[in-house]
Amino acid sequence: xxxxxxxxxxxxxxxxxxxxxxxxxxxxxxxxxxxxxxxxxxxxxxxxxxxxxxxxxxxxxxxxxxxxxxxxxxxxxxxxxxxxxxxxxxxxxxxxxxxxxxxxxxxxxxxxxxxxxxxxxxxxxxxxxxxxxxxxxxxxxxxxxxxxxxxxxxxxxxxxxxxxxxxxxxxxxxxxxxxxxxxxxxxxxxxxxxxxxxxxxxxxxxxxxxxxxxxxxxxxxxxxxxxxxxxxxxxxxxxxxxxxxxxxxxxxxxxxxxxxxxxxxxxxxxxxxxxxxxxxxxxxxxxxxxxxxxxxxxxx
Amino acid sequence: xxxxxxxxxxxxxxxxxxxxxxxxxxxxxxxxxxxxxxxxxxxxxxxxxxxxxxxxxxxxxxxxxxxxxxxxxxxxxxxxxxxxxxxxxxxxxxxxxxxxxxxxxxxxxxxxxxxxxxxxxxxxxxxxxxxxxxxxxxxxxxxxxxxxxxxxxxxxxxxxxxxxxxxxxxxxxxxxxxxxxxxxxxxxxxxxxxxxxxxxxxxxxxxxxxxxxxxxxxxxxxxxxxxxxxxxxxxxxxxxxxxxxxxxxxxxxx
Numbered sequence: 001x002x003x004x005x006x007x008x009x010x011x012x013x014x015x016x017x018x019x020x021x022x023x024x025x026x027x028x029x030x031x032x033x034x035x036x037x038x039x040x041x042x043x044x045x046x047x048x049x050x051x052x053x054x055x056x057x058x059x060x061x062x063x064x065x066x067x068x069x070x071x072x073x074x075x076x077x078x079x080x081x082x083x084x085x086x087x088x089x090x091x092x093x094x095x096x097x098x099x100x101x102x103x104x105x106x107x108x109x110x111x112x113x114x115x116x117x118x119x120x121x122x123x124x125x126x127x128x129x130x131x132x133x134x135x136x137x138x139x140x141x142x143x144x145x146x147x148x149x150x151x152x153x154x155x156x157x158x159x160x161x162x163x164x165x166x167x168x169x170x171x172x173x174x175x176x177x178x179x180x181x182x183x184x185x186x187x188x189x190x191x192x193x194x195x196x197x198x199x200x201x202x203x204x205x206x207x208x209x210x211x212x213x214x215x216x217x218x219x220x221x222x223x224x225x226x227x228x229x230x231x232x233x234x235x236x237x238x239x240x241x242x243x244x245x246x247x248x249x250x251x252x253x254x255x256x257x258x259x260x261x262x263x264x265x266x267x268x269x270x271x272x273x274x275x276x277x278x279x280x281x282x283x284x285x286x287x288x289x290x291x292x293x294x295x296x297x298x299x300x
Numbered sequence: 301x302x303x304x305x306x307x308x309x310x311x312x313x314x315x316x317x318x319x320x321x322x323x324x325x326x327x328x329x330x331x332x333x334x335x336x337x338x339x340x341x342x343x344x345x346x347x348x349x350x351x352x353x354x355x356x357x358x359x360x361x362x363x364x365x366x367x368x369x370x371x372x373x374x375x376x377x378x379x380x381x382x383x384x385x386x387x388x389x390x391x392x393x394x395x396x397x398x399x400x401x402x403x404x405x406x407x408x409x410x411x412x413x414x415x416x417x418x419x420x421x422x423x424x425x426x427x428x429x430x431x432x433x434x435x436x437x438x439x440x441x442x443x444x445x446x447x448x449x450x451x452x453x454x455x456x457x458x459x460x461x462x463x464x465x466x467x468x469x470x471x472x473x474x475x476x477x478x479x480x481x482x483x484x485x486x487x488x489x490x491x492x493x494x495x496x497x498x499x500x501x502x503x504x505x506x507x508x509x510x511x512x513x514x515x516x517x518x519x520x521x522x523x524x525x526x527x528x529x530x531x532x533x534x535x536x537x538x539x540x541x542x543x544x545x546x547x548x549x550x551x552x553x554x
Contacts, residue, residue, distance in 0.1 A: 051383075051553070051554065054383070054386075054387050055386075056383060056386070056552070056553040056554070057552045057553065057554055058552055073389065073391070076387065076388055076389040076390075077388075077389045079387070081383070081384075081387035082384075083380045083383040083384060083387075084380070085380065086380060086381075086383075086384060087379040087380055087381055088381055088384070089309065089313040089381060090317075091313050091316035091317045092309065092312065092313055092316065096309065096312065100305065100309045100385075101384065101385075101388065103305045104302060104305060104306075104385065104388040104389065104390050105388055105389060106389070132316075145384070148384060152388075
């Protein structure tokens with residue numbers, strides 16, 4: 001669907017200063033029909049890369065191809081892009097703005113109205129479309145932005161932090177819509193610094209850290225490759241020798257709670273039972289994507 | 301065609317932003333001021349009406365061009381509205397042209413409203429028709445477009461405040477060079493004469509568009525001179541437009 005090859009970008013804060021590398025050889029590709037998350041902390045270079053992809057900003061070197069080796073502008077009709085914290089002409093109404101965006105993609109008013117009817121209610125912005133944009137809240141602007149992004153039925157949807165500024169219900173609505181769009185066969189590339197959001201809607205992830213790709217691939221593989229499962233065991237009483245086997249020991253309601261490695265489970269339970277301590281609770285803990293990506297620093 | 305779509309919504313945005321309210325109040329002020337001034341004028345109250353009308357149209361189009369023009373593109377980048385628009389199948393050239401056409405529409409509406417008010421008063425007070433009147437309003441629009449392009453050019457390479465200041469400097473210098481060039485000192489001093497020639501070459505010669513005194517004092521102005529002024533305006537606009545497009549196409553929209 002699109003391919004990013006060895007993108008390099010550096011900025012100079014002023015004429016005399018040393019260039020600061022923002023992107024250092026970023027390469028990845030996204031296949032048709034995939035929902036891919038683009039993860040990275042603030043300042044990792046996500047928005048810079050998206051701006052380069054959309055042609056807003058130049059790159060020092062590298063190549064970007066959309067749909068079988070084509071330039072962005074020649075296929076812009078098939079791409080929907082939502083920038084971070086979108087803002088629109090405050091004195092126009094929401095409907096006028098959507099019509100403007102649709103007309104630029106050569107859509108006639110019938111087609112535009114069809115898509116307004118299809119998505120406006122779904123995005124819960126239909127009630128405000130005839131109001132001036134200056135009266136919109138942050139969340140409403142985000143919803144309007146999403147409507148503008150989808151108004152021309154794009155095949156590829158690129159979203160830069162689409163959930164920022166939204167309340168929990170708004171976040172759920174947009175996430176559900178992303179899943180629906182994916183089920184319709186659209187390809188979605190979704191940038192965020194909130195790992196949970198990406199984990200909920202994406203099957204694949206590209207992780208960017210300080211301008212470098214540190215992981216690209218399936219979320220499940222990422223978790224499996226970068227985590228060792230642990231088991232949390234609550235016993236009726238403390239047993240000598242178990243502390244040495246465990247990763248941590250805490251007390252909850254006067255009962256010892258041991259965290260142990262999955263590989264040590266059999267030995268741990270045998271010692272506990274030999275010493276007549278009852279196993280009150282045993283939980284296998286699987287880390288979340290967030291724990292893998294951020295708790296361990298960077299992904300190896 | 302895409303430029304016209306951008307122009308339509310730019311024009312609509314400006315209209316709904318109540319910029320025309322200012323023009324309405326300016327027209328009202330013009331009416332009152334002309335009435336008061338004509339009461340103190342003996343012999344030619346109609347000329348006062350035309351003088352004030354041309355002056356108001358000239359100043360207001362200048363202010364609209366400078367202050368709305370300085371933010372025309374910069375605000376789009378700062379507010380990220382440009383990202384939504386230029387990620388569609390539209391080139392940067394089409395976008396820039398569209399934004400400019402939209403604002404030029406406002407300049408033309410402003411000039412037409414003020415021209416109608418001042419000409420109504422002029423004819424009401426016994427003024428006579430002259431073809432130069434039409435040319436004077438066309439020249440006001442041409443001057444405003446040149447100023448608009450200058451401020452857009454500065455805004456693309458500096459910031460809004462510097463763009464406004466630099467454009468005002470260009471505007472004042474252009475007229476100052478023309479006035480200084482008419483003095484005997486300047487015409488007798490070779491170095492000074494050369495400097496004025498260079499200044500005239502670099503800066504737009506806005507004095508070409510000022511034919512107010514020819515109308516007010518009923519002086520003759522040859523048709524070729526009028527056509528020269530018109531052609532100069534069109535060529536200069538094309539030149540500035542070319543540079544603005546060149547810069548905008550290369551600009552990083554960060």
